[in-house]
Amino acid sequence: MGRIWRIAKLGFWLGATVFGGVAAAYPRVRERAAELGDITGEEVDGIYALAVLLPGPSFLNLVGAVSGRAGGMIGALVGQVALLLPGFVLVMLLPILLRISYFSTHSNGALNGAIWTTAGLLLATGIDQVRKLKSNLQRAAVFLVLAALLLGAHPTLLLVLVIGGGALAGSILTQKKAA
Amino acid sequence: MTAVKLFLLVVSLTALSFGGGNSLLAGLERELVGPGVITPSQFAAGVALGQATPGPLAAFTTAIGSYAAGWTGAVAATLGLLVVSWIAVQLIARVPKAWFSQPAVRSGLGAVTPYAMGLVLFLAYRIVQAGDHTRLLAPAGIMLLVIVGRLLKAPTALLMVAGVLLGMLVQGTGLAGW
Structure with a gap:
């Protein structure tokens, strides 16, 4: 309960x-x-x-x-x-x-x-979270995602690409380490 | 339109909406504004209410439901969202915990955090973009106050009340033209 x-x-x-x-x-x-x-x-x-x-x-x-x-x-x-x-x-x-x-x-x-408050809250959340990221690579990834969305990428398709890219990069790195 | 018909309509549209509640909007507009169940201005007001209230953005479905069939319509439309989502999440709830620790899955999911942050910033841009471009100073001032307040850990509800009151003040005092 x-x-x-x-x-x-x-x-x-x-x-x-x-x-x-x-x-x-x-x-x-x-x-x-x-x-x-x-x-x-x-x-x-x-x-x-x-x-x-x-x-x-x-x-x-x-x-x-x-x-x-x-x-x-x-x-x-x-x-x-x-x-x-x-x-x-x-x-x-x-x-x-x-x-x-x-x-x-x-x-x-x-x-x-x-509406203006909502925009301000979202900006503040974004700024706060980017500040908390551990590496510059992740911060660069945030701005790459933002740029892709501004250029008209579909959010769901972009998420699939991001996850797929991350998984591929992770697999390659894991194999290299094992080798 | 009856509440039952509205419930079935929301269920069918939600089941086919991928990528968030906003993809529901086009379907609702086609099915409700097109045949004249609600007016375009009611539809716009429903979308605005969904944006202005906390929680899922799909709260616009509740507002549009209330315009289409009164309070029973609001309940029916909200239940329609709930039923589809509840069934969908039963799949996620059963994914084994170990799956999330697989190296490939973990590195793929590691990329989700920067994606979500990029999406937050993009959403803020879209909201600003959708606003009234004839006035800049008052919206920018309110947004700046909210950002500072948020970073100083002020409660969200307090910031929202302050933002709404400032918006009314700006309109009431003629500062809206700034």
């Missing part, structure tokens, strides 16, 4: 505080997955890759998969419902709030403020 409660708390916290979808959620999930039990950062990397490749919203897949590994089928369901709950309540309440005259006249401003 304690584990299911922890899954619900983590799902709700992610659903209430993470703006910007799965890309912004991934570092937070990686930081806090260990609270749910024996889940390593390496495992979260793998779950993230699979979550993006499967059908459905990637953020929902990521949280469901991490919760599922910690708490089985019920854990996955609890984690996903808890994740969706804050957004559901806000989506239902915001239009009502916007009908109140003061908010109604300023609704565009409020929405723009939320």
